Amino acid sequence: MSGLTSSSPASIDSAASRGGPGLPQERRVVTEIPGPKSREMFARKQAAVPPGIGTTLPVFITRAGGGVVVDADGNSLIDFGSGIAVTSVGNANPRVVERAGRQLADFTHTCFMVTPYESYVAVCEKLNQATPGDHEKRTFLVNTGAEAVENAVKVARHATGRQAVVVFEHGYHGRTLLTMTLTAKNMPYKHRFGPFAPEVYRAPLAYPFRWPTGRENCAEEAFAQTVDMIEKQVGAENVAAVVIEPIAGEGGFIEPARGFLPRLLEYCRANGIVFIADEVQTGFARTGHLFACEDEGIVPDIITTAKGIAGGLPLAAVTGRAELMDKVHVGGLGGTYGGNPVACEAALAVFETIEQEDLVGRARHIGSIMLPRLRALAERTGIIGDVRGRGAMIAIELVRPGTKEPDPAATAEIAKRCHAEGLLVLTAGTYGNVLRFLPPLVMPDHLLDEGLSILEKAITEV
Known part of the structure; x- marks a missing residue:
């Protein structure tokens, strides 16, 4: 038993959930991704840090909170990663x-x-x-x-x-x-x-x-x-x-x-x-x-x-x-x-x-939005072999249409297209063919919806 109870609604409205004042909850792409400042910093990273420390998306973050991360070039990306399930309450939760x-x-x-x-x-x-x-x-x-x-x-x-x-x-x-x-x-x-x-x-x-x-x-x-x-x-x-x-x-x-x-x-x-x-x-x-x-x-x-x-x-x-x-x-x-x-x-x-x-309820709410859309997308495209997960821990496994053969190349390409459009997604899986979604539990619904639309577009194009 959790020992945590709340009668709060599953919607996210409070300042505590928005990751602090002054950080607009919006996707904003003002340069190519990564932009020039991030590319310059990444060159410094390569000179100072061993290559064994990999990088999913080489944008350097200056602010983050709620459902977005903002990079050094002023791009505001929708965050479907939460630092690998770490910042569930937001990156700058006021509490x-x-x-x-x-x-x-x-x-x-x-x-x-x-x-x-x-x-x-x-x-x-x-x-x-x-x-x-x-x-x-x-x-x-x-x-x-x-x-x-x-x-x-x-x-x-x-x-x-x-x-x-x-x-x-x-x-x-x-x-x-x-x-x-x-x-x-x-x-x-x-x-x-x-x-x-x-x-x-x-x-x-x-x-x-x-x-x-x-x-x-x-x-x-x-x-x-x-x-x-x-x-x-x-x-x-x-x-x-x-x-x-x-x-x-x-x-x-x-x-x-x-x-x-x-x-x-x-x-x-x-x-x-x-x-x-x-x-x-x-x-x-x-x-x-x-x-x-x-x-x-x-x-x-x-x-x-x-x-x-x-x-x-x-x-x-x-x-x-x-x-x-x-x-x-x-x-x-x-x-x-x-x-x-x-x-x-x-x-x-x-x-x-x-x-x-009530972030337990909020996680369920996120799942109720993501799972039906991803299942419908699987029906339309044929490239998604499996949609799975619970709450705000959701994944799709990508395969060659009509088979269960893993398709890591398509997975990498979809992730690349999402990144270019300002949506941070993570890959996973023993076969490298899974896209995993870990949005902050405090992400507002409009960002969740916009992120799913970007994902749908990328999958449809691939």
Whole structure:
């Protein structure tokens, strides 16, 4: 249960939602994209930053908020990316700015492990209350989603005395050694970065669109294959944790076939395996629930969160059953910057905004606009093989018409055309053929509508 309730409407009207005063909520293209100033800055970037740090769209941002980002050349782009699901409450949410700014003036850091402060505890209390399940919980804070996942695995291994970890095809969990190992996709995340961490085993994800025997068989067959792999290759008694995204993010916004997650959770419970839900991308109202697990009533043993937690400031969390979390010895968890006080104040502002603005309802409203239009577009064009997602976490998978053959070239071309017209979109997917849409939950309807029109035009032209 979320513990967050609101009677506010799903529409977005308040100044808090518009990303601060003085930033018009409009698309405005005044130069080619990228413009001359952004191109000049990008040349500086290439001279100073290694090419391994990629760039989706080389426009340099000077202001952002609500549903737009404004670049150095004065172009105002509609934002369908939210910094990869980070700025759900907007890039300059006044509550976040006010609370974080006040904390900056008081102190920026002491290290919670040296001399603690109240805001860290308050964020942990919020997460213990808001995450699924009424059991007693504990939370600790770190900096990034990858760090959260890695620490969740540490807790599971310590608590169970086991070593093996089971993950799934198409999953993405981070770029550290362990989380890179947990991640399924080779390029660009794993290529030539081995050797990888030991005792990680990969099972098939219940991917309805691409399941060989059809959607109707997906959940049951994927579960059976997962159990078969565990029991033949690993032994359930050796598995510390199963780690899964309730909706696979970088893998292409894949919703596991309904019934798969409940069966998997039941199996974990029966075999003493810790069920870890990676909600780094799906959390904080993004999917029309506060957490995506809630859609099928999943109560994970441990849940990891980051991205949307703090309105753009670096913060992540591990929340789990008290009997698991309390097993780790003193000093076994932590980090210098984990739960930075400025980021904690920002997180408390995010919780407040989700409640006051009814952003859970707002995410559902966004989905109710996007999904019908995208499904109608799929019917008209034939290039869209699948439309999927929940709330404001929506994707389309692009294929060669009449087949399920991935079409990454068309995907890249559509994204390029959207960018040129002032619409920021992101690609994803194991096959590079998914366009994913993560608009800020505070985006006004007129920008959402205009962005969809640009997308429709680009797809129709391609």
